[in-house]
Amino acid sequence: MSSTEQFKQAVGVSTVLAQIAGHASHTVFSIPGPIEVSDEVLFANAHPSVSHVSPDFIPVFGDCIRMMRQPFLIAGSGTLGWDQVASNLVEPGENALVLHSGYFGDSFADCLETYGANVDQLKAEIGAAVSQEAVADALKKKKYKLLTFTHVDTSTAVLSDAKAIVETVRRVSPETLVALDGVCSVASEEIHMDQWDVDVIIAASQKGLGTPPGLSILVASTRAIKVFNSRKSRPTSYYSSWKKWLPIMKAYESGKPSYFATPPVNLVYAFHASLLAITKSAPSLAERYELHREASRRIKTAAQDLGLKQLPLDPAFAATGMTALWYPDGLGAGDILPRLAKKGIIAAGGLHVETKDKYFRIGHMGITAVEKTRGDVDTVIKALKETLAEAAAEK
Amino acid sequence: MSSTEQFKQAVGVSTVLAQIAGHASHTVFSIPGPIEVSDEVLFANAHPSVSHVSPDFIPVFGDCIRMMRQPFLIAGSGTLGWDQVASNLVEPGENALVLHSGYFGDSFADCLETYGANVDQLKAEIGAAVSQEAVADALKKKKYKLLTFTHVDTSTAVLSDAKAIVETVRRVSPETLVALDGVCSVASEEIHMDQWDVDVIIAASQKGLGTPPGLSILVASTRAIKVFNSRKSRPTSYYSSWKKWLPIMKAYESGKPSYFATPPVNLVYAFHASLLAITKSAPSLAERYELHREASRRIKTAAQDLGLKQLPLDPAFAATGMTALWYPDGLGAGDILPRLAKKGIIAAGGLHVETKDKYFRIGHMGITAVEKTRGDVDTVIKALKETLAEAAAEK
Numbered sequence: 001m002s003s004t005e006q007f008k009q010a011v012g013v014s015t016v017l018a019q020i021a022g023h024a025s026h027t028v029f030s031i032p033g034p035i036e037v038s039d040e041v042l043f044a045n046a047h048p049s050v051s052h053v054s055p056d057f058i059p060v061f062g063d064c065i066r067m068m069r070q071p072f073l074i075a076g077s078g079t080l081g082w083d084q085v086a087s088n089l090v091e092p093g094e095n096a097l098v099l100h101s102g103y104f105g106d107s108f109a110d111c112l113e114t115y116g117a118n119v120d121q122l123k124a125e126i127g128a129a130v131s132q133e134a135v136a137d138a139l140k141k142k143k144y145k146l147l148t149f150t151h152v153d154t155s156t157a158v159l160s161d162a163k164a165i166v167e168t169v170r171r172v173s174p175e176t177l178v179a180l181d182g183v184c185s186v187a188s189e190e191i192h193m194d195q196w197d198v199d200v201i202i203a204a205s206q207k208g209l210g211t212p213p214g215l216s217i218l219v220a221s222t223r224a225i226k227v228f229n230s231r232k233s234r235p236t237s238y239y240s241s242w243k244k245w246l247p248i249m250k251a252y253e254s255g256k257p258s259y260f261a262t263p264p265v266n267l268v269y270a271f272h273a274s275l276l277a278i279t280k281s282a283p284s285l286a287e288r289y290e291l292h293r294e295a296s297r298r299i300k301t302a303a304q305d306l307g308l309k310q311l312p313l314d315p316a317f318a319a320t321g322m323t324a325l326w327y328p329d330g331l332g333a334g335d336i337l338p339r340l341a342k343k344g345i346i347a348a349g350g351l352h353v354e355t356k357d358k359y360f361r362i363g364h365m366g367i368t369a370v371e372k373t374r375g376d377v378d379t380v381i382k383a384l385k386e387t388l389a390e391a392a393a394e395k
Numbered sequence: 396m397s398s399t400e401q402f403k404q405a406v407g408v409s410t411v412l413a414q415i416a417g418h419a420s421h422t423v424f425s426i427p428g429p430i431e432v433s434d435e436v437l438f439a440n441a442h443p444s445v446s447h448v449s450p451d452f453i454p455v456f457g458d459c460i461r462m463m464r465q466p467f468l469i470a471g472s473g474t475l476g477w478d479q480v481a482s483n484l485v486e487p488g489e490n491a492l493v494l495h496s497g498y499f500g501d502s503f504a505d506c507l508e509t510y511g512a513n514v515d516q517l518k519a520e521i522g523a524a525v526s527q528e529a530v531a532d533a534l535k536k537k538k539y540k541l542l543t544f545t546h547v548d549t550s551t552a553v554l555s556d557a558k559a560i561v562e563t564v565r566r567v568s569p570e571t572l573v574a575l576d577g578v579c580s581v582a583s584e585e586i587h588m589d590q591w592d593v594d595v596i597i598a599a600s601q602k603g604l605g606t607p608p609g610l611s612i613l614v615a616s617t618r619a620i621k622v623f624n625s626r627k628s629r630p631t632s633y634y635s636s637w638k639k640w641l642p643i644m645k646a647y648e649s650g651k652p653s654y655f656a657t658p659p660v661n662l663v664y665a666f667h668a669s670l671l672a673i674t675k676s677a678p679s680l681a682e683r684y685e686l687h688r689e690a691s692r693r694i695k696t697a698a699q700d701l702g703l704k705q706l707p708l709d710p711a712f713a714a715t716g717m718t719a720l721w722y723p724d725g726l727g728a729g730d731i732l733p734r735l736a737k738k739g740i741i742a743a744g745g746l747h748v749e750t751k752d753k754y755f756r757i758g759h760m761g762i763t764a765v766e767k768t769r770g771d772v773d774t775v776i777k778a779l780k781e782t783l784a785e786a787a788a789e790k
Binding site: 034035037048052054114213214239240241346 | 426430431432442444446447448471473474475477509599607609610611630631632633635636654655661741
């Protein structure tokens with residue numbers, strides 16, 4: 001029996017879970033990350049101290065590595081994934097192309113430049129993703145070692161067409177590596193890494209993966225690892241260096257401990273609990289995607305019925321795991337967000353620098369979308385209706 | 396009432412804590428980090444999702460920042476502290492001097508070189524710290540931007556004399572910055588940052604600070620921040636860049652949210668719970684240091700009585716929060732560690748590359764040393780005695 005199982009058995013997990021779940025003040029936590037986390041996951045996060053090299057921990061970490069298909073799992077926020085890409089896959093002086101569909105494009109570009117890349121950005125207008133024509137043109141003009149895009153930009157809720165982007169790259173500049181920033185998309189938007197031929201997927205624990213924040217997750221293709229292995233210069237980061245981390249991940253995957261830096265042990269237990277739910281339990285992953293689509297459709301339809309307009313200019317650009325809505329004419333953050341909060345809905349304000357005071361964001365990833373018995377989506381829709389009616393009545 | 400308080404009140408914290416504490420399989424977790432974590436801290440780690448910009452979280456994060464005196468609190472392991480120092484305080488081509496008293500000296504040097512520093516190492520023999528004469532000589536020969544030392548090297552349990560090192564630096568090369576790697580010393584060894592004039596203290600959550608792993612903690616002096624602010628080149632890391640993090644820490648300290656990368660929210664709640672215990676509750680910090688000294692004396696005396704020799708060559712070099720012991724003649728890891736484990740004591744093997752199979756390590760930081768009612772120290776001593784008797788009898 002694993003230590004987690006022993007632990008659960010000993011403490012009577014169902015009672016504790018019921019108590020964790022039963023606290024009175026709990027609101028529907030509906031921002032686009034960190035998202036709601038299941039009680040099982042929270043409970044795993046309260047696991048007593050375990051050594052990072054102990055026989056109890058090794059299979060748990062190993063399982064996570066296997067379930068995520070050989071990722072890098074490192075203590076850090078999602079941002080650390082950019083550092084991993086910038087410091088391992090690009091050498092100083094090489095060219096990188098960043099597709100910009102919101103706030104996070106600028107930041108990724110900044111990160112790449114920090115490590116010496118020459119960065120060009122292709123910027124879409126607010127609410128749109130960069131067109132395939134623009135991508136193809138840019139790739140024809142200059143040789144790029146790397147192209148990056150934000151799959152769902154949390155600042156705009158714009159979804160980029162990952163499959164089409166990789167197709168364009170493989171057609172025009174087949175050797176260019178493609179990095180998908182999936183921090184706000186993994187486990188809520190469909191991604192087929194092998195089939196689409198994506199080289200890097202960057203994720204973080206606190207969004208679709210349903211775990212508290214603090215774990216940077218990155219999966220690299222064979223092509224990416226090969227490019228890494230043929231670097232001429234050493235990786236330009238120490239903490240993010242794959243030279244350090246590759247042997248660690250391989251060791252734990254094969255059931256042996258190894259040390260470079262202490263992993264976030266408790267969070268790995270929590271991540272393990274969430275991955276088990278996502279990959280090994282009902283509903284299946286395919287069903288989960290469908291449940292995310294259903295939640296998204298319901299919230300977006302309700303918003304439309306209320307006369308609210310989405311930031312994404314076209315349904316093709318709209319994320320599944322979150323919704324970004326312009327405030328109605330004459331209303332602002334102060335009219336909407338506090339009222340939603342009073343009704344137990346924590347939504348997020350705007351983030352895109354140019355328009356952040358003009359819109360708000362609702363997250364509907366993970367258990368909020370998947371566990372229908374929670375009724376989160378209904379609660380959000382009801383609160384949104386009441387809020388708009390009240391705000392309009394008071395103006 | 397804070398959300399934590401509401402949460403605790405609602406779920407009946409004492410019952411849950413009793414259940415978390417009551418699990419049957421729990422052993423005395425006696426490695427030099429991660430260390431035992433109190434049930435209060437574990438419970439805080441299971442806090443439901445909270446937004447990093449929410450009015451509930453801001454004062455908690457702000458409190459941590461105030462209690463740690465304006466640190467950088469970043470999702471990451473202790474290792475990330477090295478990256479912070481190397482990428483913010485040293486510019487490419489500048490000189491750094493690393494005092495080596497074990498495994499972690501080599502790694503810190505490697506990190507500094509990654510970011511372009513010219514590194515010299517002063518290596519002490521195994522079991523000793525570098526002498527002040529050697530430090531003074533090195534500082535006279537070359538101008539160093541930075542000197543680093545490992546306060547307690549977890550691989551050898553060697554304690555360096557922090558006060559004397561800074562005195563030597565200020566006497567011979569007053570402008571050289573002094574970075575103390577306190578990952579294995581903060582909160583278990585006495586440190587007086589201002590009085591001793593230390594420029595940087597690097598720490599991590601999972602040792603003396605009694606919190607699960609995953610939080611990099613770094614405190615910088617006014618001198619260090621001034622040197623940082625007068626950099627000619629940009630910081631050479633993105634995720635570790637103080638240019639990004641300084642405004643964030645200042646914002647939360649003053650009660651406002653700000654975003655660069657998502658903080659590890661649950662872990663910050665856990666860290667908050669532990670800092671409250673360490674800095675605002677009985678026993679006082681001074682009493683805690685004395686309790687650590689007492690636990691250390693007891694374990695080291697018991698080991699001596701059993702004929703076990705410490706790695707540190709002189710009591711002056713011996714850490715307070717951990718003990719490293721050579722295996723007795725004719726015995727090895729296989730004779731000692733599994734027997735200790737059977738008696739519920741999880742100790743750690745060796746780590747120093749040259750001698751790792753010849754010694755083992757016992758941690759006695761945090762609640763293991765401070766909460767005497769737990770009886771951890773007695774349990775460790777008893778198990779050690781029985782183990783040695785059994786091992787000797789079977790040989």
